[in-house]
Amino acid sequence: MKKILHISASARGEESVSYGLSLKAIAQLREQHPDARVVLRDLCAEPLPHVDSLYSNTLARYQGGAAHAVGRSSLAWSDLLIEELKAADALVIATPMHNFTVPSSLKAWLDHVVRIGVTFNSTSEGKIGTLPDRPVYIAISRGGPRDRQPDFLEPYLRAILPTIGLKDLRFVD
Ligand SMILES: Cc1cc2nc3c(=O)[nH]c(=O)nc-3n(C[C@H](O)[C@H](O)[C@H](O)COP(=O)(O)O)c2cc1C
Structure with a gap:
């Protein structure tokens, strides 16, 4: 394992419970792979734009390369984030529960990396992913007890x- 992509979706920086949990997962991984490099993508320190009109245009989303011509389009972000994801041998995601689901920062990341014709194809069998599998560690924190509220966070990540x-x-x- 050469590269670990560490994604943090908490706005609470080093105070974050999910970030702290994710650091433990990284420490365990690095015990087994001492040379692994960790690349941090802090979704709150550097917020991602929401998908824009170019990204929402299906043809442009398939082609992608056009993104660089328009510089600040969210397609350019999408290209960058997908490359970052492809380069990682393992992912560690730190996320709090916000309003029973993922925080909007993590949803924005997902909207950029779940991209038709690039990271999945739509077939008669449904959506088929194109990325090679690799371990994804997901550290979740919640303020309230798990059994007393709906959970659209874990089932959503298990689906997407x-x-x-x-x-x-x-x-x-
Ligand atoms: C906007 C917002 C919405 C939240 N919604 C929920 C929720 O639906 N359920 C819950 O248990 N906690 C909720 N919380 C509390 C956080 O999940 C909790 O404080 C968590 O430990 C924060 O994790 P962090 O320290 O990694 O940011 C919410 C917090 C915020 C700021």
């Missing part, structure tokens, strides 16, 4: 990540 080929999900709660 396999859509792009990431099926080896390991939840750290």
